[in-house]
């Protein structure tokens with residue numbers, strides 16, 4: 001099993017499909033645009049609502065905020 005930095009994961013709450021997983025923090029907006037607002041697997045409409053997408057980070061929120069501000 002390969003291990004590496006995985007700061008962010010965006011998962012469809014409908015089916016668990018991993019919409020985004022990567023080292024770079026992306027805004028949910030970018031992800032939604034990429035998938036045209038729908039989950040490619042189950043067709044669920046994706047929203048920014050935390051009920052619909054799940055965003056996890058190994059970094060704390062403060063650090064993520066700093067990272068975003070510096071970009």
Ligand SMILES: [Zn+2]
Nearest residue numbers: 012015039042
């Ligand atoms: Zn889905």
